[in-house]
Amino acid sequence: MSAEGSGALSNNGQIVVSGLTKxxxxxxxxxxxxxxxxxxxxTGFLGPNGAGKTTTLRMVLNLVSPTSGTATISGHRYADVAEPLKLVGAILEASAAxxxxxxxxxxxCVAAVGGFPTSRVDEVLELVGLTTAAKRKFRGYSLGMKQRLGIAQALLGNPQVLILDEPANGLDPEGIRWMRGLLQGLxxxxxxxxxxxxxxxxMEILADDVVIIAAGKLVTQGPMESIVGQGTTQAAVRVRTPNIQELVAAVREAGGAINPxxxxxxxxxxxxxPAVGKLALQSGVELHELVAEKxxxxxxFLELTQGRAAIR
Ligand SMILES: Nc1ncnc2c1ncn2[C@@H]1O[C@H](COP(=O)(O)OP(=O)(O)OP(=O)(O)O)[C@@H](O)[C@H]1O
Structure with missing residues (x-):
């Protein structure tokens, strides 16, 4: 292995998955x-149940060996990295302790095994909001607290790369908002x-980029805005009116469709x-709401994965 391979921040942190098959x-x-x-x-990694997300992440982390293809982090296979915990922090399920x-x-204990300074423990506890619970026994932890502890553990080595499988599981709305801020900050x-x-x-609020897979295959990947814009779902206009019959007639006459x-x-x-507003005005229809739905x-996601969403 090259000298750069052992340094956590020596390369750019890019993850490249190439022809990976299991x-x-x-x-x-x-x-x-x-x-x-x-x-x-x-980057949000999305797919219906059984799409292969966990298997992919496990292959990236060398927990499952691929049938073919490769996955590299900063240009190196995870198995070849000398100090992997300094390169990658991962949680694949709520932490066990x-x-x-x-x-x-x-x-x-984890810090000692990983060779990280003990002072780092209190830093990561603070980062994940567990300082006040630090002296409580693990058996009393809620699922949300376990998730926070898992993230603290993943951050111990101050890694360049974080890989998290369903980290919001068990978090309440405040916890989800906290997680969003933490991940975006990182x-x-x-x-x-x-x-x-x-x-x-x-995910739509959290992620800058998206990778969508279904039935083990790539469906699409790219920046969130371009993926959402890719939807061919016909944009709908939401209306509310006390004169629905008149509006239905006017919309149909103008070649549109209207459904409850x-x-x-x-x-x-x-x-x-604008066309619906104009029609309503011309037909004397009173509108209480007129919203272009995006x-x-x-x-x-549902459109792109339709028919491939079978639970396998
Ligand atoms: N060890 C295994 N042996 C046999 N089949 C497996 C094994 N692990 C996963 N699978 C199968 O591989 C497919 C992909 O599973 P995987 O857990 O990677 O999907 P996922 O996208 O993470 O799903 P979910 O969102 O439901 O967790 C599923 O059909 C699953 O049953």
């Missing part, structure tokens, strides 16, 4: 998958942050918001 006996969990994750950005041990003692420091999640609305939406609203497609990540 064949289990009956299932091709990951199928010729290629994508790149850039430093300085939060000895039940009778406190969070501080647990992290001290990316702003130039780190690579790769996060898998099922929470698409949260949620909470008494209706959704117009085939016409844009495609969001959830719409685009």
């Amino acid at each position: 064949q289990y006996r009956n299932v091709r969990a990951v199928d010729n998958l290629s994508f790149v994750v850039e430093p300085g950005r939060v 000895h039940k009778g041990r406190t969070a501080r003692n647990h992290l001290r 990316a702003q420091q130039g780190r690579t942050v790769l996060v898998s999640s099922h929470l698409l609305s949260e 939406g949620s909470n008494g609203a209706h959704l117009v497609t085939g016409l844009d918001a 495609p969001d990540l959830e719409h685009v």
Whole structure:
């Protein structure tokens, strides 16, 4: 291995997945998958259940050996990195610790094994908001606290790259907001942050880039704005009116379609918001709401993964 391979910050932190494939006996969990994750950005790794996300992350971290293909971090396979904990911090599931041990003692043990200074333990406890709970025994920790402890552990080596599988699991809304701030802050420091999640609305706020896979294959990847803009979902205009019959007639005559939406609203497609407003005015229809709905990540995700979302 080269000298640069041992240094955590010696290379750029890019993750490159190239032709990665994992064949289990009956299932091709990951199928010729290629994508790149850039430093300085939060990348959301998305896919329906059984898409192969966890298997991919495990292959990147050398916990599962690929059938074919490669995954590198800063140009090196994880297995070839001399001090991997200084290069990559990862949580693949909520942290496990000895039940009778406190969070501080647990992290001290991990720090000792990893060769990190003990002072780093209190720093990471502070970073994840566990300082006041540091002396409590692990057995009393909620799932959210375990997630925070997992992140603290991942950050012990001050790694260039963070890989987190479903880190928001078990967090309450305040915890999710906290996690967003933490991960975005880490990316702003130039780190690579790769996060898998099922929470698409949260991902839309959190991630700069997206990689979407389904049935082991790449569906799309790119910056969040361009992925969301990729949705061919016909943009709808949400309207609310006490004169629905007149509006339905006017919309249909103008070549649009109108269907009931949620909470008494209706959704117009085939016409844009100014056209619907003008039609309403011309037809003497009173409007209580006129909103152009934008495609969001959830719409685009469902559209792109439709038919490939079978749970395998
Ligand atoms: N050790 C294994 N042996 C056999 N099949 C496996 C193994 N691990 C995963 N699989 C299968 O590979 C496929 C991909 O699983 P994986 O856990 O990677 O998907 P995922 O995208 O992380 O799913 P989820 O979002 O549900 O966690 C699934 O069909 C799963 O059943």
